[in-house]
Amino acid sequence: MAGGEAGGGGVAARAAQKLFSLSGLFAVYKPKGPTSAAVLNLLKERLLAEAGVQTNGNKRKSQVLKIGHGGTLDSAATGVLVVGIGKGTKLLKTILAGSKKYTAIGLLGKATDTLDATGKVTEEKPYDQVTKRDLENVLQKFTGDIMQVPPLYSALKKDGERLSTLVKRGEAVEAKPARPVRVYSLSLQQFQPPLFTLDVECGGGFYVRSLVSDIGKELSTCASMQELTRTKHGPFTLEEHALHEDKWTIDEIARSLEHCMSLLPGEPSHKKFKTEHPEETAVSCEDK
Template sequence: MAAGSGSIALAEKLQGLNGLFAIHKKKGPTSADVLNLLKTKLLKVVGIGKGTKMLSGMLSCSKKYTTVGELGKATDTLDALGMVTEEQSYDHITKDDLESALKKFAGNIMQTPPLYSALKQNGQRLSCLVKKGKAVEAKPARPVVVFSLSVQDYNPPLFTLNVECGGGFYVRSLVNDLGKELSSCAHVKELIRTKQGPFTLDEHALQEENWTIDEIVKAVESCTQLVSSDAAHKKLKTNSQEITEQVEEAD
């Protein structure tokens, strides 16, 4: 009875929370799969209360990824889950070639999103429409920003990249375009998001074995405080920049 009362108390505390928290998504399941599993376990969503309204803003923040690409093979989904659509030689590609090609994808660039994506056509996700065999119009290239891009490892046909980018950027498109730039083809073999806004994988992402009401209450409180601190820091930085610009204009 005592344990049940404790669970009820924690559930009521969770109900009263407003915020969001980070979770670790394992390789394989989609984001929707992970969310459904979390709902099944807790009957709650990742963004809690007013925190759900914060998610869209969080997704537009800068992100960091570590990705392993594979040269010589292209797939219809641009990752290892898809069907191979093309094979080309990669023997001519050196690490210097890879690093040189990466320079063309840094900064403010135009990028075409993948057909298999969460972007929508007539209210339905492109990925769902493609799987159903429906006709899908490719989305036009759009502006994205890449803050940093570097080669962590090169062991042909595999290469590992560290990427820091803004919202709306697709690492799968980057690797696909990079393969073409190198006169070959490539797809994403592995992809890990290591940072989203102020959240880092090592420090803030809640592992599946810790998806309990108690741990989520702690995570929401901690992450919400982190978001508030980050927002205050950005506001201070913006105000400082505005003051500097005003002083420069006055001079």
């Protein structure tokens, strides 16, 4: 019995040693429902439990594992969430500013306060006049370098607090000024009124919810986002790289890190990552 316990302790010690040696970037699948922070916390709990590290709610012990994510997804959104572990957390700023791909489903004729399906309907307008050609023509206006006003319900901050928190508390919040964003490509995949499906590739700090809302206004109606899936972030794709919950083990993540780090261009040094695009990475680029 004692020998078995010692052996078990040895296995746990090796698992812990392997866990704390992990370093780099990998991707997980974020399901619909939890926040990005909740997904990250669950991942951290799973890894610490597998390594036999008992935290018992002790934050200091759980903080020995450095882990973070690059770019928030709405709780209602799904898809690729890039995770940095160990020294890999230093690479997250560049990932934030990198390109992302999304598939979004918009709904014509209804606007909400959050610009998506989770909010209260604030306006309804007829949409029967909108044709597929109208939609395709409008998309050209939202491609390239454009100006975009971030939504009030967002993770952008004012005086250290998220705008969404302030709005929910009933405080008056002014809209952030329009800022430059980049749309690399934008195409209409399906149009079944009132629903339309878009494929979007954009840069950091872009809000797909704002895009859908702006498209509605441009078509002389209104629109809100119904579903959002991030299909790619940097070199990491939903199909090939995003680990689902059943693969959240130390060994699986070690394998994923090896593969994912080989996809980064030239495997730049941490120093380069820290100094690249300072003006973009200073922004909290939560993608909604």
